[in-house]
Amino acid sequence: MSDLPRKAVTRTAKLAALPLGFAGRATWGLGKRIGGKPAEIVGRELQQRTAEQLFKVLGELKGGAMKFGQALSVFESALPEEVAGPYRAALTKLQEAAPPMPTSTVHAVLAERLGEDWRELFDEFEDKPAAAASIGQVHRAVWHDGREVAVKVQYPGAGEALLSDLTQLSRFARLLGPLVPGMDVKPLITELRDRVSEELDYDLEAQAQQTHAEEFADDPDVVVPAVVHQCDRVLVTEWIDGIPLAEVISDGTDEQRDRAGQLLTRFLFSGPARTGLLHADPHPGNFRLLPVDQEDVASWQLGVLDFGTVDRLPGGLPDTIGTSLRLTIDGYAETVHEALCAEGFVKEDIELDPEEVLDYLLPIIEPAQVEEFTFTRGWMRSQAARIADPRSPAHQLGKQLNLPPSYLLIHRVTLSTIGVLCQLGATVRMRDELEEWLPGFEYPTKADTSA
DSSP: OOSOOOOHHHHHHHHHHHHHHHHHHHHHHHHHHHTTOOHHHHHHHHHHHHHHHHHHHHHHHOHHHHHHHHHHHTTGGGSOHHHHHHHHHHHHHHHHOOOOOOHHHHHHHHHHHHOTTGGGGEEEEOSSOSEEOSSEEEEEEEETTSOEEEEEEEOTTHHHHHHHHHHHHHHTHHHHGGGSTTOOHHHHHHHHHHTHHHHHOHHHHHHHHHHHHHHTTTOSSEEOOOEEEEETTEEEEEOOOOEEHHHHHHHOOHHHHHHHHHHHHHHHHHHHHHHSEEEOOOOGGGEEEEOSSTTOGGGOEEEEOOOSSEEEOTTSSOHHHHHHHHHHHHTOHHHHHHHHHHTTSBOTTOOOOHHHHHHHHTTTTHHHHSSOEEOOHHHHHHHHHHHHOTTSHHHHHHHHBOOOHHHHHHHHHHHHHHHHHHHHTOEEOHHHHHHHHSTTOOOOOHHHHHO
């Protein structure tokens, strides 16, 4: 496939085939069970086949379909190992690449947006894309002043494709639920659809990226490429080399994984505090590990790409998050319950036992209870299973809690980042980052406690 399929009928047909395929596999699974195969094994085989078809179609279509696949792929850690193992490579590929659009189409977009003499802006321009994503692809080039740059070109028709895909996907969101136990897929699709107009606007993206680039310009840990040029459907930024995070996940050393995990956590919490913006697309394709000194992994930096989706938080992350987190750790059930009620997490007509709320939250904040925590796929799966099991108190309580709209993106970004940390298998000092960057969360010093 060489170009973004833009005809609605073509894209809809491909996506509409997914639930039909799911239904066919369900019939196949029923036959297997009648034949005497255990239901649990049949269920896993169904999950494998469903995942295989889903990610194949999403990767081909790009647009909103691929964006949904990227958002879903960070939760790969929650899948049973028997399912996740065989398809981990496919998920990673979806995060990093997609079929390129024809060179002639790229040149046409550049001529339309930069002018017929667009080549004069570059000393060099590589026609083969360096990376492809859901709404555009990136070409490596040399700007006329000698700087190496990344040229992001938006696919023609990307906006229509995004909206069409996400509308179609939302129609059978319920069927996709079993792919990630404990996660309601429909709100994720709705939220992605709500963000379409922002992501298509390269002017907004340029502003968000430049804000981060200026704030982190001299930072020893985080690198954000500066914006060089921007216009409708074309964004030129400085180029950064590095090890794609997907490669660290698949082949990195323990030291590299831990360094990447610590920096990801630092960026998650420090970004809103320093810029008033939350980078809201934390899949591995948007990060690089930059070796400063090959021998000293502790000096390596995190390169951050793609600021098309951000949450605007002028005061940083809400104080309620940090305060409730700290109070939960310290066991103040009544106070936590009151804070959640005040923020709308608990609806007025619902009565909950504060102690049960505390029990529900404690495993979620487990990484903040200790000086350092090792994120693993097994831990992620246990959390997903705990929430997904209809028989568990956590499942019943979770259905009664409400997530206010202003917290939706924060919640998804946090969960997504945790998903990536579990893919890394990183040991992270999360509490250090919370103490420094999260408003309302402070641990007393030893001097304070002794007093």
